[in-house]
Amino acid sequence: MQPWFDPSLLFINGTWRACASGETLPVINPSTGEEFARIARGGGADVDAAVEAASAALAGPWGALTAAERGRILLRLSHLVLDHAEALAEMEATDVGKPLTQAKADVIALARYCEFYGGAADKLTGQTIPFQQGYTVYTLREPHGVTGHIIPWNYPMQIIGRSIGAALATGNACVLKPAEDACLTALAFADLAHQAGLPAGALNVVPGLGTEAGAALTAHPDVRHLSFTGSVATGKRVQIAAAENIVPVTLELGGKSPQIVFADADLDKALPFLVNAGIQNAGQTCSAGSRILVQREIHDQLAARLSAEISALTIAPAMEDARLGPLVSARQKAIVEGFLAQATPDQILAQASVPEGLPEGGNYVAPTLIGNIAPDHPLAQNEIFGPVQVLIPFDDEDDAVQIANGTKYGLVASVWSADGGRQMRLAKRLHAGQVFLNNYGAAGGVELPFGGVGHSGHGREKGFEAMYAFTTLKTVAAHHG
Ligand code: TXE
Numbered sequence: 100m101q102p103w104f105d106p107s108l109l110f111i112n113g114t115w116r117a118c119a120s121g122e123t124l125p126v127i128n129p130s131t132g133e134e135f136a137r138i139a140r141g142g143g144a145d146v147d148a149a150v151e152a153a154s155a156a157l158a159g160p161w162g163a164l165t166a167a168e169r170g171r172i173l174l175r176l177s178h179l180v181l182d183h184a185e186a187l188a189e190m191e192a193t194d195v196g197k198p199l200t201q202a203k204a205d206v207i208a209l210a211r212y213c214e215f216y217g218g219a220a221d222k223l224t225g226q227t228i229p230f231q232q233g234y235t236v237y238t239l240r241e242p243h244g245v246t247g248h249i250i251p252w253n254y255p256m257q258i259i260g261r262s263i264g265a266a267l268a269t270g271n272a273c274v275l276k277p278a279e280d281a282c283l284t285a286l287a288f289a290d291l292a293h294q295a296g297l298p299a300g301a302l303n304v305v306p307g308l309g310t311e312a313g314a315a316l317t318a319h320p321d322v323r324h325l326s327f328t329g330s331v332a333t334g335k336r337v338q339i340a341a342a343e344n345i346v347p348v349t350l351e352l353g354g355k356s357p358q359i360v361f362a363d364a365d366l367d368k369a370l371p372f373l374v375n376a377g378i379q380n381a382g383q384t385c386s387a388g389s390r391i392l393v394q395r396e397i398h399d400q401l402a403a404r405l406s407a408e409i410s411a412l413t414i415a416p417a418m419e420d421a422r423l424g425p426l427v428s429a430r431q432k433a434i435v436e437g438f439l440a441q442a443t444p445d446q447i448l449a450q451a452s453v454p455e456g457l458p459e460g461g462n463y464v465a466p467t468l469i470g471n472i473a474p475d476h477p478l479a480q481n482e483i484f485g486p487v488q489v490l491i492p493f494d495d496e497d498d499a500v501q502i503a504n505g506t507k508y509g510l511v512a513s514v515w516s517a518d519g520g521r522q523m524r525l526a527k528r529l530h531a532g533q534v535f536l537n538n539y540g541a542a543g544g545v546e547l548p549f550g551g552v553g554h555s556g557h558g559r560e561k562g563f564e565a566m567y568a569f570t571t572l573k574t575v576a577a578h579h580g
Pocket residue numbers: 249250251252253276277278279307308309310312313314315317328329330331333334336337351352353354384385386431434482483484
């Protein structure tokens with residue numbers, strides 16, 4: 100699948116150009132291991148040019164638009180994304196190995212983010228504040244200025260939608276550094292944004308390595324806000340860089356999210372969610388429900404039902420659209436296999452088989468259910484970021500909360516129970532940015548504020564919360580006597 104644009108170029112100031120070094124990086128199809136395109140190896144000089152273009156856009160036509168005009172551009176962009184749905188989905192499936200149906204869902208989500216933030220652009224208001232006699236006081240919500248966006252490879256379109264959508268709606272000018280394993284739909288998005296009428300410089304895309312283009316973006320003194328989704332280790336570096344320039348930073352760093360199943364749960368309803376929350380996108384999901392905590396009296400029953408489901412999962416190249424495709428890269432496959440090697444044979448409760456005859460260079464990993472494991476075992480503590488679910492028994496509510504809250508993360512949690520009081524109690528006690536009661540919403544909810552506590556990061560994206568994050572509040576106090 101070849102993109103309709105030249106993917107070896109950068110998108111800066113509304114035009115395509117080669118990177119300063121002229122160097123390119125390979126784009127590998129994870130389903131086959133074959134190179135099918137090249138992307139630019141952007142670096143510091145390219146980031147400088149992108150930030151300069153963004154600053155000029157703010158001082159020029161982009162900065163002069165009203166909120167309603169910005170919103171209309173995003174709404175046009177939403178339609179253009181849908182018009183290109185098939186091409187975008189195929190591009191993503193080929194680039195990151197995501198099964199076609201899941202890639203299509205990401206396109207719909209991207210369009211929905213543009214629609215949501217397009218509609219919301221002129222709904223963001225300040226306040227008037229009662230103050231002393233003779234004063235009128237009000238607040239203004241203003242854009243930060245140039246915003247830097249560092250995006251991972253697992254849900255490129257969704258994360259671009261939530262981050263760039265909110266930043267543009269509030270009037271910032273963006274520099275986007277997509278992950279080296281997933282640049283194509285970011286470049287396509289910039290092209291569509293240009294077609295939708297986005298003024299030059301309002302959105303610039305600089306592909307390249309994290310340690311080069313990414314580090315240069317986080318260190319740039321004219322970038323006034325950073326948003327980052329990725330690993331904890333890189334998140335720390337981004338936060339340190341943000342501290343050097345005293346700029347706010349939003350970090351979304353993944354998790355080890357618990358799905359807590361009580362003996363009174365409706366298992367027929369829960370089962371598809373329990374499985375899907377772990378294996379969607381081959382488990383490469385920040386909000387994956389990768390720890391299933393089950394009340395001891397139904398442990399064996401649930402283990403048997405999960406084992407049957409997980410053993411039957413299908414695996415194929417992304418374009419064949421099975422339940423799982425390959426992992427994004429040979430590197431990610433090695434990470435996941437390294438985790439799996441820590442399990443003893445009695446801890447592997449179920450494993451699907453990778454079918455014979457798949458392309459040899461593909462990064463396929465069999466979905467696996469792990470059990471007989473203590474809650475503090477590394478497999479039950481660390482984000483594996485592959486199709487690996489861990490099953491852990493608990494005795495009662497207190498025990499469930501203790502195990503659920505017993506990792507360094509806190510992104511999402513779910514509670515499966517028919518007891519309404521218990522649902523409410525746990526919703527309060529669980530350390531997480533989102534709690535789902537009798538459902539699981541990984542990747543869902545454009546409208547729903549999303550983000551973590553602890554090592555899952557800080558700051559909130561999605562919904563209206565993101566618009567507050569992408570603005571700075573100014574208080575104006577007028578003394579008129
Ligand atoms: O992440 P990185 P990687 C987790 C997941 C996975 C692990 C490693 O557990 O196994 O991270 O993945 C850019 N300055 N998540 O190595 O390095 C990089 O180019 C600035 C969870 O891919 O965090 C890419 O654009 N930027 C996660 C982005 O950071 C830098 C999604 C993410 O890459 C940089 C992805 C630097 N010094 C991985 N170094 C989630 N929360 O969903 C790298 N980057």
